[in-house]
Structure formats: structure tokens, C-alpha cells
Amino acid sequence: AQSVSQHNHHVILSEAASLELGCNYSYGGTVNLFWYVQYPGQHLQLLLKYFSGDPLVKGIKGFEAEFIKSKFSFNLRKPSVQWSDTAEYFCAVKKGGGADGLTFGKGTHLIIQP
């Protein structure tokens, strides 16, 4: 069974700091990769996704992620975080061509201090 690992469960940063959240997955075949965000009291929203092509994908709110196939990784980055980025972030994987939903990591709780 495929699995998704997010390296940090809690991250605390100051505003304007750079962010990188790690995500590794275990499935060896073709995958679709996602990052979702859950702001306090809100529903899960899609930040960005990778299906094919350019391994560097850009999402909403200045976030980007890089797919490195050789490392089975899909790390999320943002050059300069804001207080409003405080949220829980989930990495998710879908097997290419699969119809059985997403496998999620356990999430990273990000707190941005003003």
C-alpha cells in the first residue's frame, strides 16, 4: 500500500521567513501529487497539484512545489510567509489512473508568528 510521509508535524516561523514543508511518498508507479491547506475553521482547499510536465508547479497564494521523481518527494515552498499562512497543510498522492481517492499525509501544522 502506498503511504505519504510529512516530515514535520509542527512548524513555527516568523513572518517573512522562507518555508519548506517536506513530503515523501512510497508508491513506485505514476502518481498525481497534491497539497491541500486547511485554514482554522475552514474546509480543505487545494493549494496546487502535479500531474505531468514541468516538475515545478505553482499554486495559489505564492506557494510552489517541486516533484523530484528520484527522491519520491513533493516538497512545498514559499519564499516569504505571512501571518495568514497559519494553517494545517496536507500532502496527498493519487496513483496514476487510479479511481480510489487520495492517500494523505498526517499533516503539518504551520504557525506564523507576527
Next chain:
Amino acid sequence: DGGITQSPKYLFRKEGQNVTLSCEQNLNHDAMYWYRQDPGQGLRLIYYSQIVNDFQKGDIAEGYSVSREKKESFPLTVTSAQKNPTAFYLCASSITGQNSPLHFGNGTRLTVT
């Protein structure tokens, strides 16, 4: 406005009672999903359905049941057999096909005492 509606937002039940959580979508999506979210555990898939009158077990289906009589609706029943039912339950939908992200509802927080 298209979206996914989960109701109620908060639900309280006594141990030993079955309870049904509602999920309705007007996005015309074929696929629907139920996830359970627990602190520090991320989201785990309970059941999913790719088409009306068909559904499959996810990773943690024991103690749950679902039905898919209509495309728009995918109710989840938490039965008394579920050993640890208190959790946050999220419903999602998507178009079928590999390049399709999931759209999530706002969730139902179930507390069983």
C-alpha cells in the same frame, strides 16, 4: 453556487446508537468519498463511490456503512460497531479521471459519549 454540503456541523450521540451523516453535492461529480480526520493522523479514507449504486471500502471501513442511491448524495452511517467513532468526518467529490482533485465539504464533527 456549486459545492458540497455536509450536515449537521456538530452531532452528538450516545454510545451504542447508529448515526447517519449527510453529504450532498451539486457539482455533478460522479465520484464521492468519505474521510475521517483525527488530530495527528491526517485524513483516512473510509468509503468511496465512483458511480451510483456502487461503492468500495477504503482503508478504515470497519464499523461504517454507506449508500449511493443518487448521484448527488452519499450518506455515511457510523454504526455501534465502530470502536472509536468520535472524529471529524469529511466528505469529498471529484470528476472521474486521474487528473481530478477532490473538492471537500466543511465537515461534521461527531461526538459519541
